[in-house]
Amino acid sequence: MSTYTITELAREFDVTARAIRFYEDQGLLSPSREGAGGRNRVYTGRDRTRLKLTLRGKRLGLxxxxxxxxxxxxxTxxxxxxxxxxxxxxxxxxRETLEQQREDIEMSLAEIQAHEDECQRLLAAQTA
Structure with a gap:
């Protein structure tokens, strides 16, 4: 069975060791401990897969x-x-949350555009 160090996983997935430790604190990863006082984390293929799924979920915004x-x-x-x-x-x-956010953003952009148009109109009237 392949094992990984925190440094190897951090490098592979382009995350910090601190992020990996945070996911461990959240119960997403559960490495074994080796070395003096259990200082060295040893991650299994299971942990690697869970980290990969965690990062995929984060990219989806979960x-x-x-x-x-x-x-x-x-x-299970x-x-x-x-x-x-x-x-x-x-x-x-x-998806529903993101669609609502998109609708809110589109409304805000429309309001900004209306204000920009009004400012441009007022500036044009002053220079005419």
Missing amino acids: SLAEIKSLVDMYE PKDSAAQMHRFLTVLGQH
Whole structure:
């Protein structure tokens, strides 16, 4: 079985060791400890996969709680259809949030454009 150091994982996934330790504190990773006083973390292929899934979830904008729930589902030999339904639910909720944010941004941009147009009109009237 392959094992990894925190430095190797940090380099591979372009994250800081501090971020990896944070994910460990959140229960997303659980490396074994070796060396004097258990100072050295040893990550397994399982930890590497969980880190990869965690980072993918972060790129999708999911919360750490959502990521942990989804990643933990894959650890159990339960029905994969139930896991996929849960994942679809989380993705659907996130999509709704992003679509609302996009709508809010578009409204704000339209208001900014209206103010810019009005300022341009007023400036043109002053110079005419």
